Amino acid sequence: MVSLRLSLVLFLSSAFTLSESTSCPPLTPRSEPPSNVRDLRIDDFAVIMAMGDSMSAGFNAGPDGKTDMKEHRGVSFSIGGDAGAITLPNFISSVKRNGELVGPAVGMLSQPQFKATCAGQDIDDVCRLSAAVDGSDLQDLIDLQVGYLNRTLHTASWAANVSVTRDWKLLTIFSGLDDTVFYNASDPTKQPTSLDLLAANLEQLLQAIHRALPRTYVNLMMLPELFDPSVTTSGLSCKFFKWYSEHAGIHWTATNEWISTIKSYNTIYMETAARWKSKQLDDFAVVLQPFMQNAPLTKQDMDTLDCFHPNLASHQGMALGLWNNMLAGSLAAKSTNWKVKGNATCPQGTSRLVV
Numbered sequence: 001m002v003s004l005r006l007s008l009v010l011f012l013s014s015a016f017t018l019s020e021s022t023s024c025p026p027l028t029p030r031s032e033p034p035s036n037v038r039d040l041r042i043d044d045f046a047v048i049m050a051m052g053d054s055m056s057a058g059f060n061a062g063p064d065g066k067t068d069m070k071e072h073r074g075v076s077f078s079i080g081g082d083a084g085a086i087t088l089p090n091f092i093s094s095v096k097r098n099g100e101l102v103g104p105a106v107g108m109l110s111q112p113q114f115k116a117t118c119a120g121q122d123i124d125d126v127c128r129l130s131a132a133v134d135g136s137d138l139q140d141l142i143d144l145q146v147g148y149l150n151r152t153l154h155t156a157s158w159a160a161n162v163s164v165t166r167d168w169k170l171l172t173i174f175s176g177l178d179d180t181v182f183y184n185a186s187d188p189t190k191q192p193t194s195l196d197l198l199a200a201n202l203e204q205l206l207q208a209i210h211r212a213l214p215r216t217y218v219n220l221m222m223l224p225e226l227f228d229p230s231v232t233t234s235g236l237s238c239k240f241f242k243w244y245s246e247h248a249g250i251h252w253t254a255t256n257e258w259i260s261t262i263k264s265y266n267t268i269y270m271e272t273a274a275r276w277k278s279k280q281l282d283d284f285a286v287v288l289q290p291f292m293q294n295a296p297l298t299k300q301d302m303d304t305l306d307c308f309h310p311n312l313a314s315h316q317g318m319a320l321g322l323w324n325n326m327l328a329g330s331l332a333a334k335s336t337n338w339k340v341k342g343n344a345t346c347p348q349g350t351s352r353l354v355v
Contacts, residue, residue: 024095025095025346026096026097027096027347030044033168037217037281037283037284038285038352038355040168040355041347041351042095042326043347045170046099046102046162047102047153047159047170048089048101049079049103049130049169049213050078050130050131050172050173051132051136051149051171051172051174052078052172052173053136053175054112054134055132055309056076056078056130056174057071057109057113057130058071058072058073058074058076058105058315059072059112060305060309061309061310061312065303065312067306069112070108071108071109071112072108073106073126075087075312076130076132077314077322078319079104079172080104080106080315081093081101086316087104088172088319088322089101089103090319091320091344092323102162103159105126105129106126108126109126109127114133115135116133117131118131123156124157128158129153131144131146131148131149137176137201138198139201141205142205146208146212146213149213164213165215168215169216170219171209171219172219172221172289172322173220174221176198176223176265177223177262179192180192180193181253181258182251190251191253191257192253192257192258195268199271206218206276210281210284214283216283216285217287219289219322220273220288220289222269222270223269223292223293224292224295225263225266225293225294226293226296226297229255235299235307238308241305241306241308266293273287273288289322289334290336291322291325291337291338292318292336292338294336295336317338317339320342321338322338323344324338326353327347328345329354331354
């Protein structure tokens, strides 16, 4: 999303570090990577990637609640790799005894990326395989982000040892809120992206990923259904940002439609994931991650400037929720509310990811 776009997340105290939140021992590495996605362990991934909008880019997720209008990509829940940060890549790295995890983003960008992927030295210095772009709806993931990941994996010097066809890759997708809160540019009625178009875009996106990035395990994040849309105008700065964005030409859809739209989108996500599961592919999986679906959201979960983006504590909580859901023993065992605090699950040598 742009800096004015909505990213809705949850609260978890930031008063712990990665070393304190998990004491998982490193796993003994396997002699050969598995040949089938249904035999994957969490430490089998050689590459980690993320797609999404400004939430995945860590916009306004500065330390101590700092809201500086910058993208703190190194602490993003799904792709951040800053030392000591509570993120999915750092959780995975903590149990990999041998081998580097290629792709985590580090540091920050002082200027948000709007409608364009990272470029130039920013790719090597910060973004790496964080393809997130401010203002992205699902259409933008197709048009911009698949190509960025494919191109970067094939050209970056730090990815020179990666085999796109042989190495296992983890991709987390969090998208759909821009389709809800704003509207698809092709729709003159300026309504949320229609259900038919969203379903078609999601299917096209997954097909494009499968063609470009075989041996990929896709985390498809469900959207949050329990939040009060009035949080977007719950303070003076929040109201100002919404007013300013409207005068700058950004159209907001009616807030009373948001929850019903999100629920409909989640239904599409569930149907799409079930259809891809039925394909029984050996080299590709699309797995729902529902840990945001039934978690209540408050103003305390957002940054204090525009009230649209997750603060650092929220990124930390989401990282733990995603890690634990990936290690759940079954789809039914996955949590739909990561605001219920708990310890990090530790994988065993016999643990396999649910497909």
